[in-house]
Amino acid sequence: MINKRVFVAGLAATMLFSACKTKDLKMDVTKEEDSKNKKVVVYQVFTRLFGNKNTTNKPWGTIEENGVGKFNDFTDKALHEIKDLGVTYIWYTGVPHHALVRDYAAYGISNDDPEVVKGRAGSPYAVKDYYNVNPDLAVNPANRLQEFEDLISRTHRAGLKLIIDIVPNHIARKYEGKNNPEGVKDFGADDDVTVEYKRDNNFYYIPKMHFEIPDNDIPLNGEKNALVDGVFDENPAKWTGNGSRKVKPDQNDWYETVKVNYGIRPDGSKDFSELPVGFDQKSYKEHFAFWQDKDVPDSWKKFKDIALYWTAKGVDGFRYDMAEMVPYEFWSYMNSAIKMKNPDAFLLAEVYNPKEYRNYIRLGKMDYLYDKVETYDKLKDVIRGKSSPDGLTDIQKGMIDIEHNMLHFLDNHDEQRLASPEFAGTPERGKPLMVVSTTISTSPTMVYFGQEVGEAGNENAGFGTRSRTSIFDYIGVPNHQRWMNEGKFDGGQLSESEKSLRDFYKRLLNFSIKSPALMGSFEEIQTVNRQNNAGYDELIYSFVRWSENQKLVIVANFSSDKTSEFDLKIPSGIIEKWNLKDGEYTLIDQLYKKSSVLLKVINGAGTARVKIAPSESFIYELK
Template sequence: MKKTIAVTAGIGLVLFSSAFNTPNLKMEAGNSDTIPKKKIVVYQVFTRLFGNKNTTNKPWGTIEENGVGKFNDFTDKALQEIKDLGVTHIWYTGVPHHALVNDYTKFGISNDDPEVVKGRAGSPYAVKDYYNVNPDLAVNPAKRLEEFEALIKRTHQNKLKLIIDIVPNHIARKYEGKTNPKGVRDFGADDDVTVEYKRDNNFYYIPNQAFQVPTSEDYKPLGGEKNPLIDGKFDENPAKWTGNGSRLAKPDMNDWYETVKINYGVKPDGSKDFPELPPGFDKKEYKEHFAFWKDKNVPSSWKKFRDIALYWIDKGVDGFRYDMAEMVPYEFWSYMNSAIKMKNPDAFLLAEVYNP
């Protein structure tokens, strides 16, 4: 799947209205040097499909049967031809390590339960490990991060910039950071799971109820193929809220049951448990937003996603595409984006707003 999106960036940073009836908010660029002088053209590519010449297309097929694209398929020639289209940025979709059905245990990666993975390839928006990349996309899964770092370098050598996804509203039901930087704790590792809500919990909980796998007569994981993990059970006790906000221990098949919702300090009744921006901050530039948050005590999840973004900026990623941006509070975007812009004033930040 290849898609070209033209984006005209008139300001250095954009914040988006949240799902909690908050006003639209724009952050002004710090100075004219941060405003692009030409149109930005983003070329979206589903990374696992690019370069895959296998046309088998077997339903529920494995990567051995159907093939899969690799980071290495983005050769200098391919990148130059993309650039010749007038593209400025490539959006490599599906790069962060998300839940999938394939056995990488010999590389120290645990298997994901097919009952909480959609499809075999999995959803690229059910991220399992934000500090590493999808092993399906590497020639050598043990060197998957190095292969992506080489792609970052190759992209830049061909005078292109790149963005990857950050999905702030939810993560995979089974999050497991295998290569966390020193001092980084997994989402939920320090949560108080005895209560539905606590400001610095990363998740919302359903106390005293275990998660139940959703069921449907019309759907069988892996199309009915036998798998030792398909047993009608998934170990999650207490159950967590599902990514789309379902508060049921047994979500519906149409819910985003493969994900869990992130807690940004918004209480179950919708009220906010963090400082709000003063009036007039829609006219402030990013340095003033950064200064505002510098001495504020913010929820744990804010810090975790900020650190993830800065990790990838340090790796050479030029920006991010944010999934479901309106489903988290706009104050978080002020905190997150100003931190990114302080690290790289030219970072390109693009957001999906699913329900304006």
């Protein structure tokens, strides 16, 4: 949501860095032969924008004016090209039916009040019906669920897996479960609305008070609409999604949503069984068994049923919005149930509080969390001239026990585009960030569609603001559209620089998913090289990765204008671990296969003469 950044900024200000005490900064070597121990690459697509060929881009434009993409735009060719980029998972963002301003009454869908919808196309995180999909995405809205099921089949046929969003913390103010399976009651159907809180209520209430539209809310930019009358019928008023208990939420609150009650009393205490001491070491099967005889809040059951519904349809996992606003006991309950149905389910959570990372991984049974507050924020500070890259080493050290669980990204629907002036400034300056983000740990890498062709998010879409590709409006994504080339998906309209950029991403991602060393050990060499090393600029960062059969030396130059030349030092401890004798060895860059340097090992320590241009990176492999 557009106000999530405000919430996160406030939360981040109170965070404390959680570091693990360890003498050696390294990762355990994994079995190279194990197919599960391969680098994962997630390609996030905003589903309604991906296939849109319309280039009008009128602020606040309608579907007719600005166009919209469909499930069917993900053709076999499109999916093949995505996989060929080096992708293993697609995250289809915005699939569940969410509130939007468009008349689908002919399909049995009620119209949404624009006063509680953000933008015209609506927020994907204000879900209106969890048992169906967004009608905007279907060629035939009456057949929308089947069209998505066909996309699931095409995705799997292309050799890819897919995840979709589940947003347990909040739902649309006007939720209507018109497609509930037999026996499933709607959210709030059995709530006692005379009290603020009851454990099995699905919502929190402000008894005897009517909801009021926020001040300064100008739906549809002032356009006339029959439902825009200054009133939204919600009596009694419910708490707003971000936890606001006001009858009239602030314009910066998540006013289009209501908060779901998970058995957390208004004073913050828990009204359900807690996990026993030691359950952070238990398997998902033991977590599942624990909950079998427990009476849990009704909202827990509803969301577990939703997750299992989509799992049964072939969805391979979920991305959970603002997971830290929901207790990790619930996640234990739901995630263990999902894993019992699909042990390989990919469970990714949006969590921003480092103090809680381990609770959500070990107690909540999450596979992966966003590495936003640590690695992402550090890399952004480095490229914006606010920090040196040295601190990346401390970040790796602090998360050594959970580094695999921390998904890396430089671009997503919430953040400023990597190529935007507000971030890296150019796609080329984003390259060294991408190399380091992808190769520094065993964690999954995520790319946001258009990132690989330099999309900068320059459009004024309406409710959304430039530097971020709008998630609230009907809009085209120019760089991506040039790659899409009217549905040919062949890059036919890309400039030479955009083609070169996509080639860089393709080389990097494909190397990463095949490299055993990137699932092996890590050790920093930054410290030794920053000490008395002429030419080793403060914006250089280097480290090594290795497995039994592959040794890598990775060097990145974050400077946009300075070429550096220096003798890169490989400490004796690493030379010893690599079992290298005194002598000369060749290091060959694996990105372009055109650059090589000589590693000289003398008296058990190594040096290699490296010359690196601005925004350049090398992934040297020992031959």
